[in-house]
């Protein structure tokens with residue numbers, strides 16, 4: 140079976156009816172890159188940057204982050220790398236952030252909310268990202284978005300960082316920028332959001348949690364959890380239609396993206412990119428290459 144998959148290495152990910160799909164891999168740290176290349180992913184679709192912040196006593200400096208991002212970009216040698224800005228909070232607690240106890244951490248102070256409330260933390264990461272962008276094919280995406288106002292605030296902060304770097308004469312580049320669609324609110328305003336950003340990446344893990352009101356950490360709820368719930372599929376369709384209406388591309392980077400039972404559905408919907416665990420890349424490429432679909436016009 141493994142040998143059968145090997146023939147998909149180096150092959151284009153394209154359906155029989157001619158739709159080219161970008162097949163990327165999810166990683167948590169630099170050490171995961173060899174398996175991304177070994178499994179022939181076309182890039183990194185989700186780099187969970189919070190690994191840089193976990194298991195340490197204090198914030199990583201701009202320089203430390205810059206070096207880590209540059210290393211990823213250089214190792215990927217021109218292939219796309221989508222780095223997600225920090226998604227701390229909820230299940231990922233870090234003492235030095237001083238976040239304190241919360242009654243409902245999953246619905247609490249996390250991810251982009253921390254970045255917007257404590258912009259110095261955010262700006263340090265953005266400076267490192269913009270500087271690293273010079274060394275490869277970088278995209279940046281922002282987690283846990285719920286509204287246009289949040290995106291506007293992010294854009295304002297990015298602009299400030301850009302001006303600071305220009306003023307100091309530090310080399311940088313503005314990367315492609317997208318948002319994660321992982322709250323029902325973002326789905327419902329995806330028409331407007333699509334006009335503000337370059338791409339969407341659907342985080343089905345959180346989107347399922349918030350749509351079905353099922354804590355993703357609570358095993359007691361397993362009987363009620365249906366990853367294939369029509370609500371989620373309809374949301375993915377709606378988000379894709381809204382993105383395409385405005386000429387933007389859509390990926391899926393949550394676990395559902397690797398679900399081979401849904402690959403044909405995602406192709407029919409017109410999803411442009413899937414980002415999955417490195418070990419799933421070739422299985423998924425086989426499934427996509429075998430998809431016949433309808434003739435595209």
Ligand code: PEP
Nearest residue numbers: 321342343344345392393
């Ligand atoms: C998601 O929510 O689907 C996702 C990809 O992000 P994370 O699992 O890191 O929350």
Ligand code: MG
Nearest residue numbers: 321342344345
């Ligand atoms: Mg998430």
